[in-house]
Amino acid sequence: MQVKRPKLTILERTYLPQILHGLWLTLKHIPRRKFTRRYPEEKPPLYGAYRGAPTLVKDPEGRVKCVSCQLCEFVCPPKAIRITPTARPDDAPDANVEKEPQDFVIDMLRCIYCGYCEEVCPEEAIFLKQDFAIAGYTREELQFHKEKLLELGGVQPDSIWKWKFKGAPPPDAPDAPKRVAK
Amino acid sequence: MIPLLLIHLIKIACVIGVMLTIVAYTVLAERKICAWMQDRIGPNRVGPLGLLQPLADGLKFVFKEDVLPHNVNKVYFTLAPMLSVIPALITIAVVPWGSQLIIPGLAQPVKGVIADLNVGILFVFAISSLGVYGIVLAGWASNSKYPFLGGVRSSAQMISYEVCLGLSVVPVFMQVGSLNLTNVVEYQAHHIWLVLTQPLSCFIFIVSSFAETNRLPFDFPEAEQELVGGYHTEYSSMKFAMFFMGEYAAMFVASALMVTLFFGGWSLPFAPFNAPAQTLGIGVAHIGIFLAKVCCFLFFYIWVRWTIPRFRYDQLMALGWKVFIPLTLLNIFVCGVVLAAMAK
Numbered sequence: 001m002q003v004k005r006p007k008l009t010i011l012e013r014t015y016l017p018q019i020l021h022g023l024w025l026t027l028k029h030i031p032r033r034k035f036t037r038r039y040p041e042e043k044p045p046l047y048g049a050y051r052g053a054p055t056l057v058k059d060p061e062g063r064v065k066c067v068s069c070q071l072c073e074f075v076c077p078p079k080a081i082r083i084t085p086t087a088r089p090d091d092a093p094d095a096n097v098e099k100e101p102q103d104f105v106i107d108m109l110r111c112i113y114c115g116y117c118e119e120v121c122p123e124e125a126i127f128l129k130q131d132f133a134i135a136g137y138t139r140e141e142l143q144f145h146k147e148k149l150l151e152l153g154g155v156q157p158d159s160i161w162k163w164k165f166k167g168a169p170p171p172d173a174p175d176a177p178k179r180v181a182k
Numbered sequence: 183m184i185p186l187l188l189i190h191l192i193k194i195a196c197v198i199g200v201m202l203t204i205v206a207y208t209v210l211a212e213r214k215i216c217a218w219m220q221d222r223i224g225p226n227r228v229g230p231l232g233l234l235q236p237l238a239d240g241l242k243f244v245f246k247e248d249v250l251p252h253n254v255n256k257v258y259f260t261l262a263p264m265l266s267v268i269p270a271l272i273t274i275a276v277v278p279w280g281s282q283l284i285i286p287g288l289a290q291p292v293k294g295v296i297a298d299l300n301v302g303i304l305f306v307f308a309i310s311s312l313g314v315y316g317i318v319l320a321g322w323a324s325n326s327k328y329p330f331l332g333g334v335r336s337s338a339q340m341i342s343y344e345v346c347l348g349l350s351v352v353p354v355f356m357q358v359g360s361l362n363l364t365n366v367v368e369y370q371a372h373h374i375w376l377v378l379t380q381p382l383s384c385f386i387f388i389v390s391s392f393a394e395t396n397r398l399p400f401d402f403p404e405a406e407q408e409l410v411g412g413y414h415t416e417y418s419s420m421k422f423a424m425f426f427m428g429e430y431a432a433m434f435v436a437s438a439l440m441v442t443l444f445f446g447g448w449s450l451p452f453a454p455f456n457a458p459a460q461t462l463g464i465g466v467a468h469i470g471i472f473l474a475k476v477c478c479f480l481f482f483y484i485w486v487r488w489t490i491p492r493f494r495y496d497q498l499m500a501l502g503w504k505v506f507i508p509l510t511l512l513n514i515f516v517c518g519v520v521l522a523a524m525a526k
Contacts, residue, residue: 019490026219026489036223 051115051128054106055153056146064150065125068099072117072126080110081117104146108134127153189288193296194275200473201274205430206236208480215481216488243423251324251416258323263417263424266316270431273309276302277438278364280448280469281371281458294448294469295364302363303355306439307348310394313432314340317396317413320425324416332412335402335495342502343393343400349510350386353517354443367447371456377444382513384444386506391436393498396429398487400498407492437479441472448472 011017037044046052059065068085086102088094117126129152136142144152210225210232217224225232250256280294299305314337321333354376355361358369370376377384393400404412411417414425441447448468449456459465493501 022489023485026485029221030215030218032221034218034223035221036217038223038226 046130046132050130050132051113051118053108053113053129053131053134053144053152054111054115054117054126054149055129055131056104056125056149057127057153057156058150060155060157062155063094064100064146065123065156066101066104066121067097067123067125068101069122071120071122075116075120077114077116078110078112080107080112081105082107101146104149106144106149108142108144109139124156127156129153189292190296193292197274197279197296198271201271201431201434202427204473204477204480205427205434206240208430208433208484209239209426210235211480212484212487215484219485219488240423243420246419248419248421251326253325254416255323255325258319259416260421262316262320262323263421263428264316265319266313266428267424267431269309269311269313269316270428270435273306273435274438276305276363277435277442278367278447279472280465281367283465284459284462286462291465293364294465298362298364300360300362302366303351303361303443306363306435307344310432310435311340311344313428316425316428320417321413324413326416328409328411328415329413332402332404332409332415335409336396336413339393339396339400339402339498339502342499343390343506346386346390346502346506346510347394349507349514350383350390351443352510352514353380353383356514356517356521363442363447367442367449368458370446371449371458375444375446375451380444380513380517382509384440386510386513387443388440390502390506391440392483392486393502395432395436395483397433397483399490399493401492402495402498433480433483434476437476437483438472440479441475445475447475 056064056066068083070083070085073079073081073083082103082105083101084103085099088097088100113128115128118128131152134142213235214224214232225235228234228238250259275296276299278293278295278298282291282293284291297305317336317340318333321329321331321336324330354366357376357379358366360366360369366376392398396402396404402412404414406412409415414422417425448471450471454464455468455471459468
């Protein structure tokens with residue numbers, strides 16, 4: 001390929017027009033809209049599929065949805081989840097649900113926010129919410145236990161049949177309410 | 183009766199105080215303006231709009247550890263930052279900040295200049311070229327290759343452009359007929375700003391002073407991308423801050439000189455401001471006008487820095503020796519011919 005070497009005029013060879021043009025260009029930028037986001041005050045917009053910190057959610061009646069099946073623990077690639085399952089006492093209301101987590105620990109130092117736990121959960125009990133700035137002064141602080149995870153997760157507004165019936169719902173049961181996406 | 187010495191000391195204190203404050207805020211202005219030009223916001227955390235940033239920077243420099251590398255020449259290494267900051271502070275002494283201040287209770291009006299030297303501009307060149315020793319010594323004493331290259335470049339550059347700088351202002355003094363900067367400003371107040379009669383001198387002076395103050399597009403002694411930090415690579419803490427201060431003070435002095443030599447100093451070309459002040463108010467206004475003009479030039483320095491990329495080293499030398507020196511000589515010759523023709 002032949003590189004073009006245009007003959008410059010004397011004015012162009014002084015570089016002055018180009019320098020003046022450059023000065024005008026930078027000057028034009030001074031009053032322009034700035035792109036900087038003032039971070040701690042202005043949060044970035046996050047969208048529906050954003051994968052932030054994993055959290056546990058409750059149903060509208062305040063019950064923990066997790067049934068300690070431990071699928072998330074098994075699927076978690078960095079092994080950030082540790083569940084201590086326990087049986088529900090026989091005399092508890094909704095005793096048709098047999099297990100619940102006694103403790104549920106997510107190590108936020110290990111979590112890679114892959115979202116496999118959310119995908120695998122059969123009860124839709126674990127959700128990756130939008131918290132992305134997880135910070136602490138000690139390692140212990142970043143072991144999120146059950147209470148902390150439930151607090152972060154809040155309430156997921158949909159109901160599940162498992163609390164009412166053991167096994168499949170009877171034929172005369174009303175239709176299950178539509179599940180609402182988070 | 184207040185002794186003359188006391189008046190001078192007060193003047194010196196005011197000038198140094200104002201100058202160092204402006205220097206500190208020029209650093210902030212530099213960061214702010216460069217941010218705006220790049221569609222950013224710039225420092226805005228310390229105080230309202232980030233206005234206390236220079237204080238925070240100063241405090242940081244004071245408390246930082248002063249690292250003295252073990253294989254440096256300790257005497258020169260310590261001397262160099264002082265040498266780079268002091269000439270800039272001394273040269274401002276002959277620059278008239280205002281016409282005169284008539285203060286009630288004083289027999290004589292207070293002159294707007296610290297030292298009303300008859301050889302003003304020679305004094306400026308003599309002292310300001312000492313600034314190169316700071317950089318050369320820093321480069322040499324650091325005993326490290328990047329500072330050394332910075333020092334070498336600096337000496338070559340400053341010696342070359344000293345010539346252009348000196349020659350470029352000769353027509354100004356041919357026209358004015360005096361080397362005293364106060365007279366130069368008064369001439370401009372009475373007649374015409376010299377930028378209009380000596381545009382080529384003005385242009386060459388501005389470009390050369392960019393080279394003299396080591397600012398982009400001629401910042402070869404520092405040249406972060408090529409020489410790490412150039413001559414101040416090995417410096418830290420307050421010593422580094424002094425180089426920084428020296429650089430910006432030199433910028434201030436160069437701006438003050440441009441204003442004084444070509445842009446009418448403290449004067450404005452209309453009624454109350456085009457003659458030495460007869461009242462205190464006008465006298466103070468003259469100082470304000472001078473400082474406003476200097477700030478415009480400081481902005482110009484910053485503006486150019488964030489617009490034009492660095493030259494190549496041989497381009498800088500070629501520009502100095504092959505373009506500017508012949509041009510300035512031609513300019514002096516033409517100016518002489520014109521003055522001779524007009525005198526007849």
